[in-house]
Amino acid sequence: MSQVQTVAILGGGPSGAALAVWLARAGKTVVLFDPGKRPPLIVGESLIPAIMPFLFDLGIADEVKSYSKIKPGATFILDKGRTIHSFKFDTVPGAKCTYAYNVPREKYDATFRAAAARAGATVLTHRAQVEAVEGTDKLKLADATLAAAEVLGGKQPDWIIDATGRSRKFARLLGLEADEGPRKDIALFAHCDDVPSLDEGHVHTEVMDWGWSWRIPLPDRMSVGFVLPAERAAQYGDTDEARFDNILKRDSIAAKWNVNAKRITPVVRFNNWSLVARRGVGENWALVGDAFGFVDPVFSSGMMLALTSANELAMALTKGDGSMKAMKKYEADQASHVRGWQEAVETFYNGKLWSILDVGMRMKETTWFGRLVAPHFEANIPKVFTGEAARDKHALQLIRTMCKYGLVDVDVAKFAVHS
Numbered sequence: 001m002s003q004v005q006t007v008a009i010l011g012g013g014p015s016g017a018a019l020a021v022w023l024a025r026a027g028k029t030v031v032l033f034d035p036g037k038r039p040p041l042i043v044g045e046s047l048i049p050a051i052m053p054f055l056f057d058l059g060i061a062d063e064v065k066s067y068s069k070i071k072p073g074a075t076f077i078l079d080k081g082r083t084i085h086s087f088k089f090d091t092v093p094g095a096k097c098t099y100a101y102n103v104p105r106e107k108y109d110a111t112f113r114a115a116a117a118r119a120g121a122t123v124l125t126h127r128a129q130v131e132a133v134e135g136t137d138k139l140k141l142a143d144a145t146l147a148a149a150e151v152l153g154g155k156q157p158d159w160i161i162d163a164t165g166r167s168r169k170f171a172r173l174l175g176l177e178a179d180e181g182p183r184k185d186i187a188l189f190a191h192c193d194d195v196p197s198l199d200e201g202h203v204h205t206e207v208m209d210w211g212w213s214w215r216i217p218l219p220d221r222m223s224v225g226f227v228l229p230a231e232r233a234a235q236y237g238d239t240d241e242a243r244f245d246n247i248l249k250r251d252s253i254a255a256k257w258n259v260n261a262k263r264i265t266p267v268v269r270f271n272n273w274s275l276v277a278r279r280g281v282g283e284n285w286a287l288v289g290d291a292f293g294f295v296d297p298v299f300s301s302g303m304m305l306a307l308t309s310a311n312e313l314a315m316a317l318t319k320g321d322g323s324m325k326a327m328k329k330y331e332a333d334q335a336s337h338v339r340g341w342q343e344a345v346e347t348f349y350n351g352k353l354w355s356i357l358d359v360g361m362r363m364k365e366t367t368w369f370g371r372l373v374a375p376h377f378e379a380n381i382p383k384v385f386t387g388e389a390a391r392d393k394h395a396l397q398l399i400r401t402m403c404k405y406g407l408v409d410v411d412v413a414k415f416a417v418h419s
């Protein structure tokens with residue numbers, strides 16, 4: 001008989017709910033806990049093409065499409081507006097999917113939870129509590145949480161999964177160590193009316209006087225976010241509202257599009273850094289999605305990490321039957337996926353990614369060697385924007401090699417993010 005019969009998942013965001021679908025489909029008894037309370041606005045509105053196959057597999061692609069805005073590409077505005085890279089996903093050779101969506105998060109999360117219930121998982125509105133089992137590497141549900149999950153019949157589940165996002169419930173309880181990224185920025189974020197864009201449906205990412213901004217077109221509004229060091233943000237006012245409004249008014253780059261912009265929601269503040277847990281699995285527990293690791297959102301990678309990890313954890317618990325070999329493989333693959341994204345993100349901040357593209361374009365125009373290698377560049381570098389690069393050793397190696405050897409005497413600071 002299978003070693004994995006019952007699984008409790010803490011957290012009904014995309015990673016927890018997708019995991020619940022895949023496990024329930026495989027015949028496991030699954031309980032998905034979520035308190036059902038979220039901040040007024042949630043980040044994670046811009047999807048990338050690489051996650052579309054997951055939405056199809058989960059049977060929710062049409063529902064997501066019905067309330068979202070199609071996203072055909074990504075636009076990056078650099079060097080005080082002098083350089084604009086507008087990537088259309090359908091021009092990326094070999095891309096697995098050529099579009100994505102910008103999603104209202106509340107509806108999107110509700111779609112995931114409904115899919116979990118349809119697949120047969122028990123979805124409970126409950127802030128779950130876990131406890132360490134003394135003298136072991138095991139966790140158990142606290143009495144009140146176990147009692148809330150009647151389907152478990154008073155028996156502890158075989159596996160307990162942390163999908164609580166940045167709350168990182170298990171890491172805090174067990175004191176798990178994590179490797180943190182180099183930056184400590186904050187993100188101030190709100191929805192606005194009358195904010196223009198250059199390319200219909202594209203996420204717009206723009207290097208600002210300090211830090212960078214996003215503009216994500218939603219069906220009836222624009223999501224606007226400013227990412228910058230906390231000390232810089234503090235110079236714009238005493239409250240997050242004042243800071244957001246003043247950055248919008250005073251930043252010389254935002255001045256190009258802020259003329260009629262009106263904020264229509266409160267401002268929400270997120271800590272914006274990256275982190276990966278050193279341990280992602282234990283004897284009867286595992287971490288998934290943001291609870292395992294997260295990166296700076298400049299390439300909209302969070303949902304991709306969340307769904308990839310949910311999918312691979314489901315495989316480890318079903319095909320791998322929760323064996324330590326299967327679970328350790330899951331842990332290693334997920335850690336390397338997070339690190340792959342961290343590496344790509346770093347090239348955005350230090351200006352090297354754009355310098356590589358710059359050098360590549362100039363070489364293509366002026367040398368036979370440039371024309372020879374151009375197709376290779378054009379097939380691999382844009383994988384960062386479709387979401388395929390962090391799992392593609394070839395694409396990552398090309399970026400690494402170019403950063404190391406291809407940028408001698410190139411002024412990368414021109415494209416760097418100012419902190």
Ligand SMILES: Cc1cc2nc3c(=O)[nH]c(=O)nc-3n(C[C@H](O)[C@H](O)[C@H](O)COP(=O)(O)OP(=O)(O)OC[C@H]3O[C@@H](n4cnc5c(N)ncnc54)[C@H](O)[C@@H]3O)c2cc1C
Pocket residue numbers: 010011012013014015016033034035036037038043044045046047048126127128129163164165166167169187270271272288289290291294297300301302303304306
């Ligand atoms: C500034 C910023 C911008 C971002 N922009 C993007 C973007 O454009 N695109 C993108 O793909 N990603 C983006 N992300 C990342 C994205 O938001 C996350 O990667 C994604 O939400 C992770 O999903 P998750 O299911 O792992 O966690 P979450 O979505 O955080 O879900 C966790 C769930 O756990 C629940 N929970 C917490 N504690 C308990 C408990 N004790 N019991 C039960 N449930 C509990 C919470 O209520 C919540 O529902 C951004 C992140 C930041 C910080």
